[in-house]
Amino acid sequence: MGIAVNEQQKLFTLTTDSAAYQMKVNAWGILLHQYYGGKTDEEDMGYLAQMWDVSFAGNPYETGRDRTFSLDVQPQEYTSNGVGDYRINSIEVENADGTRGTDLRYVSYRIIPGKYALQGLPAMYGEKEDADTLEIVLKDTATDLEVTLYYSVWEEFDIITRAVKIKNGNQEPVRLEKAASVCLDLPYGDWDMMHFHGRHAMERQMERVPLFHGIQSVGSTRGASSHHHNPFVILCDKEATEDYGNCYGISLVYSGNFEAQIELDQLNQVRAVMGINSQKFAYTLQPGDEFITPEVVMVYSGEGLGAMSRKLHKAYQNHLCRGKYKKQRRPVLLNNWEATYFDFNEEKLLEIAKGAASLGVEMLVMDDGWFGIRNDDNTGLGDWYVNTQKLKGGLEPLVKQVNDLGLKFGIWLEPEMVSEDSDLYRAHPDWAFTMPDRKPNRSRFQLVLDMTREDVRDYLFEKISKVLDSANIEYVKWDMNRSICDLYSADLPKDRQAEIPHRYILGLYDLLEKLTGKYPDVLFEGCSGGGGRFDPGMLYYSPQYWCSDDTDAIERIKIQYGTSFAYPISSVGSHVSAVPNHQTGRLTPFETRGVVAMAGSFGYELDLNKLSDEEKGMVTEQIERFKKYYDLIHYGDYYRLSNPFERDDYAAWEYVSEDKSEALLHGVVLHAKANMVRIHVKLKGLDPDKIYRVNGTDEIHSGKALMHGGILFPRTSGDYQAVEILLTEVS
Ligand code: GLA
Secondary structure, eight states: OOEEEETTTTEEEEEOSSEEEEEEEOTTSOEEEEEEEEOOTTOOGGGGSOOSOOTTOOOOGGGTTOOSOOTTTSOBSSOOBSSSOOSOOSEEEEOTTSOOOBOEEEEEEEEEESOOOOTTSOOOOOOTTTOEEEEEEEEESSSOEEEEEEEEEEGGGTEEEEEEEEEEOSSSOEEEEEEEEEEEEEOSOOEEEEEEEEETTEEEEEEEEEOOBEEEEEEEOSSSSOSSBOSEEEEEETTOOSSSBOEEEEEEEOSSSEEEEEEEOTTSOEEEEEEEOSTTOOEEEOTTOEEEOOEEEEEEESBHHHHHHHHHHHHHHHHTOOSGGGSSOOOOEEEOHHHHTTOOOHHHHHHHHHHHHHHTOOEEEEOSSSBSSOSSTTBOTTOOSBOTTTSTTOHHHHHHHHHHTTOEEEEEEOTTEEESBSHHHHHOGGGBOOOTTSOOOOBTTEEEBOTTOHHHHHHHHHHHHHHHHTTTOOEEEEOOOSOOOOOOOTTSOGGGGGGHHHHHHHHHHHHHHHHHHHOTTSEEEEOBTTBTTOSHHHHTTOSEEEOOSOOOHHHHHHHHHHHTTTSOGGGEEEEEEOSSOTTTOOOOOHHHHHHHHTSSEEEEESOGGGSOHHHHHHHHHHHHHHHHHHHHHHHSEEEEOOOTTTOSSEEEEEEEOTTSSEEEEEEEEOSOOTTOOOOEEOOOSOOTTOEEEETTSSOEEEHHIIIIIOEEOOOOOSTTEEEEEEEEEOO
C-alpha cells in the first residue's frame, strides 16, 4: 500500500512506483508539506526545511519567542488565509462575522482502501487494488469550518489525486470565495513552467517559460475550460527533456472556469495552486453544507516529460474514460460538416454515405443543420426535432438506409445553447442567460441555456432521449459553441448568483451522467468549436473529443503535439479533410493527412465521392492500415520524437506496443529542400535486445542500434511528405 503513517511523528508518506510525497503535522498542528519527488521511502524529509528567522515573515502566536517558524516561509499542504502567509492561498472564506481569516489545524486522519468518489463530479475511478485513500481533516482555530483533504495514491501510474471537502460546521452561513483543489509547495529547485494556450482552431500550443518572481497564472473565465488555456500545467527541471529530469504534471478534472497559479516567492520557493477560478466564484455554505472541489491529478516523472505523459495517458484511458468504447475499437467515421456545411438533404447524405461505405468507412455522422429551422448558424438551436424539409422522411428511414449500407449512424447536438429565433426561446426566454435590463452578448448569434436549472436539464434529457430513441443512433457529437457571459439565473436568489459558473458545470455533468447512463452503447464525442473544452472532466463522459476545428494536417501536428502532453491518443478526434484546407488554404498530400489523422480517433471530414480514383484507393488502404495498427496506436506507448515548436524541417512521433514487439514511426517532412540533407531520428522505447524488421523488408536492426544510432527518413521530394516506418520483432 502506498500510504505510510508514522503516528508518533505525525508523518504521512505517500509512495508510488517511483515517487514519494510527504507531509507532517508540526508542534502547532499545522500540516506542512515536506517533500514531493523521486522515491525516498519513509525517511523524514523535514531536515530540508529552512528554519530560521526571516524578516517581515511573522510567526504564529503559539510560537512565542521562537521566530524560526513562519507560515510565510514554510511549505504547507493546504494553506490558511489572512493569518500570516502572504503568498497565494488555497482557500478564502468570509466568516459569519465578516472576518476573512482561516487558520487550519490538524484534527485527524483516516485511511480507506480504494479510491474516493466525488458526488456530482467526474473523477478517476478504480477497484480496491488500484488505489488507496488518505483523508486528513483540518479545522479552523476560531470557527467550525472543517476542511477534509483527500489523497488517492495510484502506485502504478505515479499519480496522486487530490480533492477537498469544505464543511460549514457553524450555526451561521459563510461565503466561500476561493476553494483550490490543490496547493503544491516545491521549496527548492530551478523550475520551468509549461502550459498550453491557444485560440479557436489553434488549441494547446505548448509554451515553456522560466518562472519569474511573483505570480504567473493561466486560466479561464469563459464558463468552459476553453480553447485559450487548458487545465493542465507542468513544472519541470530547467534541464528536463522528453527523457530526462523531474516533471510534475498537474491536471484538473473540470470543464469550467479554472485557474492555475504558480508563485516564485522571495526565497525562490515555488507554490502551485490550482482549482476553480476564484474570479467569478463565490459559494454560500449554510450551516452543515459541504462544498466539494473538483479533482486534481498530480503525476510525477523522474525520467522526463515523455514518461510523464505516458503515465497520464494510461491512467486516463483506464481510470477516467468510461463506457463501452473505453477499450473497444471505435468506428472509422465520416462527418459531413466540411463536406456540406448546412447545405444538405437526405439524398446528399445518402450519396456521401454510399461513397464512404464503398471505401470502408464504418459510420456516417450527420453534423449541424438537421433540426429545427437551421440553414445557417443564426437560428434553430434548441429545437431538437427533425427538419423535414431537409430530411423528408425523418430520421428513422434515413438511419435505416444508412445502416443498410453497412454504416452506423451518428448525430450532432449542441444541447446547452439556444437561438433567439427558435421555438424553444420563444416559449422559454428565461431559460437563456440574460441579465435583467441588459441586452445579452451574442456569440455565433446564440445564447446559453441556464444549465443550473433542473427544468432546463429535464427538457434537454427528454428531447435528446426522444431523438436517440427515434432511430438507431450510435454516436453523439456533443458540441458547445460559445463562451458564457450575462450570468443571471431567475431560479437563484441574489446572494447565490455568483455560484452560476460552477452550478452550470454541475448541471452539465448531471445531464451527461444521466444520458450516458441511459445510452451506454452510444459513443459520445465531446466538442466545443473543436477543442474548446478538451479536458479530463469531459473525457469522463466522452472517451474522444474533437481536437480542433483546424483540420490542416500541418497545423494539427502542433495542436496534437500539445494535446499529447496530458491526453491519450485514443481521446483525440482527428479527421482527413479536403484540400485546399478550409481553414488555412494549404495543400498537403492525402497520405500525410491520413498519417496525421491516425494519431487519434480516425475519420474523414469530406465528400469522398469527390476524390480521384487514386485517392479513393488510398482511403480504403488507410482505413485498413488504421484498423491494423489500432491497438498499437491506441493502447501502445506514445513517444514524441520531435518538438514542432522548435524545428520546422520535420516532425516525428512513435507508437510502441506494450510488449515492445512492434513499433510504428510516423513523420512528416515539413520543408522540402534542394539537395536534401538526411533526416535522422532516434527511436525510443524499443527492447534493446530485440531485433526488428523494417517495413517488412530484409532490413533488420537491433533495438540498440535503432535507439542509439537511429534511422534515416527515406529521401522525399515535395513539401509535407509523410514517412511511415513499421518495426516488427524478428521472431
Ligand atoms: C463547431 C464544431 C464543428 C461543427 C460546427 C457545426 O464549430 O467544432 O466541427 O460541428 O460546430 O456548427
